[in-house]
Amino acid sequence: MVSNTVPAAQGFGPNCMREQALAALAATAWPEKLERVRAIADDAVLDCQRVFAPLPGLPGHPPRPELVAPAQVRQRSMATQEGRAALLHALAHIEFNAVNLALDILWRFAGMPEAFYRDWLRVAREEAYHFDLLRQRLDALGHAYGDFPAHSGLWDMAERTQDDLLARLALVPRTLEARGLDASPMIRNKLAGAGDPDSAAIVDIILRDEIGHVAIGNHWYRQQCAQAGREPVACYAELARRYDAPRLRGPFNLEARRAAGFNEAELAALQAG
Numbered sequence: 001m002v003s004n005t006v007p008a009a010q011g012f013g014p015n016c017m018r019e020q021a022l023a024a025l026a027a028t029a030w031p032e033k034l035e036r037v038r039a040i041a042d043d044a045v046l047d048c049q050r051v052f053a054p055l056p057g058l059p060g061h062p063p064r065p066e067l068v069a070p071a072q073v074r075q076r077s078m079a080t081q082e083g084r085a086a087l088l089h090a091l092a093h094i095e096f097n098a099v100n101l102a103l104d105i106l107w108r109f110a111g112m113p114e115a116f117y118r119d120w121l122r123v124a125r126e127e128a129y130h131f132d133l134l135r136q137r138l139d140a141l142g143h144a145y146g147d148f149p150a151h152s153g154l155w156d157m158a159e160r161t162q163d164d165l166l167a168r169l170a171l172v173p174r175t176l177e178a179r180g181l182d183a184s185p186m187i188r189n190k191l192a193g194a195g196d197p198d199s200a201a202i203v204d205i206i207l208r209d210e211i212g213h214v215a216i217g218n219h220w221y222r223q224q225c226a227q228a229g230r231e232p233v234a235c236y237a238e239l240a241r242r243y244d245a246p247r248l249r250g251p252f253n254l255e256a257r258r259a260a261g262f263n264e265a266e267l268a269a270l271q272a273g
Contacts, residue, residue, distance in 0.1 A: 018117060020039070023036055027060045030131070046117055046118075048111060048114060065146045087191070098127040098131075101127075101177075104158055127213075154177075170239045178214045178262075179248065182253045248270060249273075
């Protein structure tokens with residue numbers, strides 16, 4: 001494996017999709033990160049077998065927001081504009097992390113079919129779109145991304161699974177990101193009930209797209225299970241224990257989860273806890 005590892009600045013240069021994804025992941029300023037994602041072309045060169053050396057300081061993120069432990073992110077009332085802005089800021093930070101997660105799986109894991117990388121490029125683009133929608137809505141409410149503290153729980157799992165693609169697929173898109181399918185209706189209703197239909201409409205867009213993102217995770221998880229001769233439900237339970245994944249609690253959005261490709265055996269295991 002060492003012989004085909006190259007520094008990120010070498011290889012196929014600016015035309016290589018996976019190298020461009022690594023450069024976007026390393027970008028610290030959010031405008032640059034979004035611009036780098038948008039600049040990755042559908043017809044960019046793909047060398048699926050090339051193993052790239054990581055850049056230092058991944059993932060790139062701006063100096064603000066301040067990153068704190070999840071328990072330190074204070075809940076605010078939806079009855080106030082500041083409370084709604086804090087909620088939108090938390091969602092924006094989740095989407096910012098989701099951009100990084102899609103970019104990371106795109107560059108990090110070599111040896112997959114071309115369709116794998118093109119799927120995660122689509123995810124990166126849509127997560128960047130979600131982030132920008134939320135950022136613009138924050139601006140309209142008199143705030144900016146970085147105004148509130150945030151936590152990095154999504155990225156913590158990415159670090160734990162950086163050497164295990166099967167675990168990454170099981171525990172990021174199918175676990176942490178799938179939690180958004182369950183939470184989105186409640187968040188949407190809170191915003192609408194607080195008299196903020198514009199913010200509620202953004203959550204509707206995010207839920208629509210996230211169903212597709214989780215479906216991509218499900219597709220490639222099953223492909224990897226089949227390749228390894230593993231039964232998906234039992235394999236998921238073993239990986240969740242090994243990597244100390246959070247235990248998921250209901251209520252679950254079963255309709256959205258079915259649309260995202262979870263089968264009845266998986267949903268039964270989920271509800272059984």
